[in-house]
Amino acid sequence: xxxxxxTSVTTAEEIVRECRSLAELLPSQALARAQEGRPGLRxxxxxxxxxxxxxIHAAGLMPVGLFGAGAxxxxxxxxxxxxxxxxxxARSTLExxxxxxxxxxxxxxxxxxxxxxxxxxNLCSVAGRNAPGVYVEYLHLPQNAATPAxxxxxxxxxxxxxxxxxxxxxxxxxDEAIRRSIALYNRVRELISDLYTQRxxxxxxxxxxxxxxxxxxxTCMMPEDFVPMAESLxxxxxxxxxxxxxxxxxxxxxxxxxxxxxxxxxxIESAGCQIVEDDLAIGWRIFREDVPVEGDPVxxxxxxxxxxxxxxxxxxxSARPRTRGLLERVEASRADAxxxxxxxxxxxxxxxxxxxxxxxxxxxxxxxxIEFEEKMxxxxxLRNEIExxxxxxxxx
Amino acid sequence: xxxxxxxxAPAVNDYGSVVHDLSRxxxxxxxxxxxxxxxxxxxxxxxMVSGNCVEILRCFDILPVFPEINALQLAIRxxxxxxxxxxxxxxxxxxxxxxxxxxxxxxxxEGVGENGLTPRPSLIVCNFVGCNVYIKWFExxxxxxxxxxxxxxxxxxxxxEAVSTGDLHYVMAQLRGLIAACEELTGxxxxxxxxxxxxxxxxxxxxxxxRAKELCKSRPAPFDCYFDSINMxxxxxxxxxxxEAADFFDAAxxxxxxxxxxxxxxxxxxxxxVVFEGPPPYPYYRNFRNLFAAWKAVCVQSTYSTVGxxxxxxxxxxxxxxxxxxxxxxxxxxxxxxxxxxRYRQIRRYVEEWEADALVIHSVKSxxxxxxxxxxxxxxxxxxxxxxxxxxxxxLEDPRYYAEAQMKNRIDAFFESLQYKRLRGxxxxxxxxxxxxxxxxxxxGR
Ligand code: SF4
Ligand code: SF4
Numbered sequence: 010x011x012x013x014x015x016t017s018v019t020t021a022e023e024i025v026r027e028c029r030s031l032a033e034l035l036p037s038q039a040l041a042r043a044q045e046g047r048p049g050l051r052x053x054x055x056x057x058x059x060x061x062x063x064x065i066h067a068a069g070l071m072p073v074g075l076f077g078a079g080a081x082x083x084x085x086x087x088x089x090x091x092x093x094x095x096x097x098x099a100r101s102t103l104e105x106x107x108x109x110x111x112x113x114x115x116x117x118x119x120x121x122x123x124x125x126x127x128x129x130x131n132l133c134s135v136a137g138r139n140a141p142g143v144y145v146e147y148l149h150l151p152q153n154a155a156t157p158a159x160x161x162x163x164x165x166x167x168x169x170x171x172x173x174x175x176x177x178x179x180x181x182x183x184d185e186a187i188r189r190s191i192a193l194y195n196r197v198r199e200l201i202s203d204l205y206t207q208r209x210x211x212x213x214x215x216x217x218x219x220x221x222x223x224x225x226x227x228t229c230m231m232p233e234d235f236v237p238m239a240e241s242l243x244x245x246x247x248x249x250x251x252x253x254x255x256x257x258x259x260x261x262x263x264x265x266x267x268x269x270x271x272x273x274x275x276x277i278e279s280a281g282c283q284i285v286e287d288d289l290a291i292g293w294r295i296f297r298e299d300v301p302v303e304g305d306p307v308x309x310x311x312x313x314x315x316x317x318x319x320x321x322x323x324x325x326x327s328a329r330p331r332t333r334g335l336l337e338r339v340e341a342s343r344a345d346a347x348x349x350x351x352x353x354x355x356x357x358x359x360x361x362x363x364x365x366x367x368x369x370x371x372x373x374x375x376x377x378x379i380e381f382e383e384k385m386x387x388x389x390x391l392r393n394e395i396e397x398x399x400x401x402x403x404x405x
Numbered sequence: 406x407x408x409x410x411x412x413x414a415p416a417v418n419d420y421g422s423v424v425h426d427l428s429r430x431x432x433x434x435x436x437x438x439x440x441x442x443x444x445x446x447x448x449x450x451x452x453m454v455s456g457n458c459v460e461i462l463r464c465f466d467i468l469p470v471f472p473e474i475n476a477l478q479l480a481i482r483x484x485x486x487x488x489x490x491x492x493x494x495x496x497x498x499x500x501x502x503x504x505x506x507x508x509x510x511x512x513x514x515e516g517v518g519e520n521g522l523t524p525r526p527s528l529i530v531c532n533f534v535g536c537n538v539y540i541k542w543f544e545x546x547x548x549x550x551x552x553x554x555x556x557x558x559x560x561x562x563x564x565x566e567a568v569s570t571g572d573l574h575y576v577m578a579q580l581r582g583l584i585a586a587c588e589e590l591t592g593x594x595x596x597x598x599x600x601x602x603x604x605x606x607x608x609x610x611x612x613x614x615x616r617a618k619e620l621c622k623s624r625p626a627p628f629d630c631y632f633d634s635i636n637m638x639x640x641x642x643x644x645x646x647x648x649e650a651a652d653f654f655d656a657a658x659x660x661x662x663x664x665x666x667x668x669x670x671x672x673x674x675x676x677x678x679v680v681f682e683g684p685p686p687y688p689y690y691r692n693f694r695n696l697f698a699a700w701k702a703v704c705v706q707s708t709y710s711t712v713g714x715x716x717x718x719x720x721x722x723x724x725x726x727x728x729x730x731x732x733x734x735x736x737x738x739x740x741x742x743x744x745x746x747x748r749y750r751q752i753r754r755y756v757e758e759w760e761a762d763a764l765v766i767h768s769v770k771s772x773x774x775x776x777x778x779x780x781x782x783x784x785x786x787x788x789x790x791x792x793x794x795x796x797x798x799x800x801l802e803d804p805r806y807y808a809e810a811q812m813k814n815r816i817d818a819f820f821e822s823l824q825y826k827r828l829r830g831x832x833x834x835x836x837x838x839x840x841x842x843x844x845x846x847x848x849x850g851r
Contacts, residue, residue, distance in 0.1 A: 094776075099777065131777040135745055138746055147563045156575075325544065356773065359501050364548060
């Protein structure tokens with residue numbers, strides 16, 4: 010019994026190590042890796058927060074998450090295009106276009122951006138201009154779920170994306186293919202959600218730094234490969250017997266777009282916090298339930314986005330305000346506190362901080378605000394700050 | 406009520422001030438209405454400037470209140486900083502749009518409601534047209550004031566000049582939703598004929614604004630289309646859909662026509678014609694203007710003056726299709742809902758058709774809608790089109806980002822080099838005049 014547990018644990022460690030090396034690759038390198046055994050596979054970049062990956066996958070492409078590349082690549086030319094008061098992901102993503110990493114010669118068909126913020130919107134346009142021949146799509150995701158017209162609008166918007174993409178790859182993307190992709194991504198989301206449940210219900214069974222690494226890796230590999238890998242990981246995590254630690258359970262909120270450095274997550278956890286919920290890479294696990302695989306698949310995705318998705322800082326939903334969403338997240342995860350972590354200069358997160366802080370203060374839920382950026386190498390100061398925060402909660 | 410007809414014939418040296426005074430008159434009347442409403446509690450609604458549907462509010466006699474204009478006025482009167490600090494105290498970041506911070510600070514410090522200068526709105530109408538900060542701003546206002554919010558989600562233009570029927574239906578459905586909310590608020594039935602009349606006033610004002618800008622093609626330009634355009638942006642944005650605004654533009658245009666015919670300009674000897682991109686630094690409006698005036702540089706076109714609408718390219722509200730034309734304007738015919746590349750095209754037309762010598766980009770920290778990516782814009786205009794381009798940075802609201810000496814150095818250096826090139830150009834006989842040279846470069850870039 011002991012022996013088998015050791016094997017599983019080792020496997021889980023191996024998987025995380027493998028994922029870490031994947032998450033450190035540039036998009037073109039991740040695509041090259043997926044092409045081993047799949048010659049001719051082409052990629053399609055997905056800028057956060059959300060785009061219907063199923064449609065991209067059904068087009069025969071590999072959706073590749075673009076979460077920022079500042080630590081992996083020297084930003085040289087992009088720095089002069091976006092001023093110093095703009096978040097780092099804008100610069101590093103533009104650099105990926107300027108350097109040709111997301112170009113056709115590297116196997117990319119294009120990339121999709123959506124209406125998350127003013128920076129992303131301008132970035133999409135600037136990237137398109139600087140990468141002639143690359144197909145750059147912009148989705149306007151609905152900001153008004155209250156109007157009955159939103160359903161039809163969203164369906165049309167996703168269908169427009171499908172048609173443009175089909176024109177680009179030169180073949181129709183049929184409903185059956187989209188349904189198959191939906192089923193596959195339902196499984197991907199289910200596995201991630203199971204891993205999240207393990208972390209929450211059995212603290213220490215998987216560290217958040219590892220969980221996030223795996224989720225990130227999932228955004229730059231084929232879902233067909235992710236599923237068996239995540240299944241073995243889940244088995245390993247289930248068997249792992251965590252050592253109890255004296256920690257403060259926290260919700261990590263605000264890092265929904267530019268990915269924080271994994272070492273930052275590490276620093277938070279080693280400073281005495283147990284992250285029990287987060288909005289990391291939320292767009293890739295946004296649906297709370299399976300998307301139906303019957304009927305019109307594009308309508309199913311549109312409906313899921315409108316009515317069945319997690320709240321995010323980049324979407325207005327009058328029926329489900331974000332502040333309520335956060336409080337529910339805290340309650341459901343039985344967290345003691347919230348760490349509001351935003352990318353430096355990220356306006357949606359910085360604005361939300363004001364209302365989040367208000368709501369948390371009203372209910373006496375402790376919180377700490379931190380900021381991160383891509384080119385961040387030392388975490389000592391942050392670790393101290395978090396330690397002080399944790400200690401004040403543990404010993405007061 | 407303001408007197409707007411007929412225009413007095415300008416004396417040689419009063420140009421500028423006539424339209425300025427007329428504008429102040431109509432704007433003051435509106436602000437008095439706001440103050441009255443603050444006391445009486447008459448129905449009012451918050452709304453954003455860019456691509457809005459103010460005509461619908463007017464149809465129900467709901468007084469529009471524009472927090473952006475409130476922020477602008479605080480900045481230009483040099484009163485913004487304490488409000489910005491107040492907002493930062495409750496958690497706003499130094500990197501958040503300072504328009505929002507000034508307005509929220511003002512709201513919190515009792516500027517809104519019975520004791521203040523603006524009414525507590527009965528409704529908050531978020532016309533989400535391009536700027537995502539709009540959503541956050543109005544979510545915050547709704548929460549802090551406890552006022553219901555009506556969202557109008559306007560899809561961003563993503564296929565050039567075309568508006569898809571799907572987008573149009575989506576926006577129109579939401580406009581009908583707004584109409585229903587207004588009916589409920591006022592207890593009045595929607596009257597389409599009233600809307601037609603209002604939309605007719607809008608179209609008249611738009612034609613006037615467009616004609617005034619057209620007149621800036623004359624040499625010298627009769628007004629500065631950046632610094633003086635504020636006199637017209639107030640009426641076109643805050644008062645559009647009223648008879649007063651339409652009359653104001655008739656009067657302003659008549660005045661500028663006379664000036665253009667007599668060869669009178671915004672400055673005595675126009676030396677440089679520039680196109681401006683980005684909002685002005687309101688906290689140092691006059692100082693900033695003087696730095697350009699010193700070089701007798703006149704702005705002949707600006708993108709900032711088109712946040713409400715790009716009327717100079719021909720679009721008008723249409724009384725025959727009132728709701729549809731409102732939706733079309735929100736979707737397509739305003740700067741904010743268009744891509745950076747569309748903005749480059751707009752500026753390029755300005756440089757060519759208004760015969761400008763240079764482009765000036767004022768990059769503001771607050772407004773990422775304008776500024777994110779302006780480095781690329783500079784790259785495009787200087788390297789690809791050969792248009793001399795100056796980029797300076799400060800803010801539209803926060804006085805802490807304006808560094809006068811540095812600003813002056815950069816502006817002086819830029820115009821010195823323009824002047825030098827021009828002298829060199831005119832000494833070489835075969836060469837075209839400088840501005841023609843630019844236009845040629847622009848044409849070649851096509
Ligand atoms: S990090 Fe924030 S500001 Fe930057 S692109 Fe993402 S959502 Fe926009
Ligand atoms: S970001 Fe710009 S457009 Fe948006 S509210 Fe602020 S100043 Fe206005």
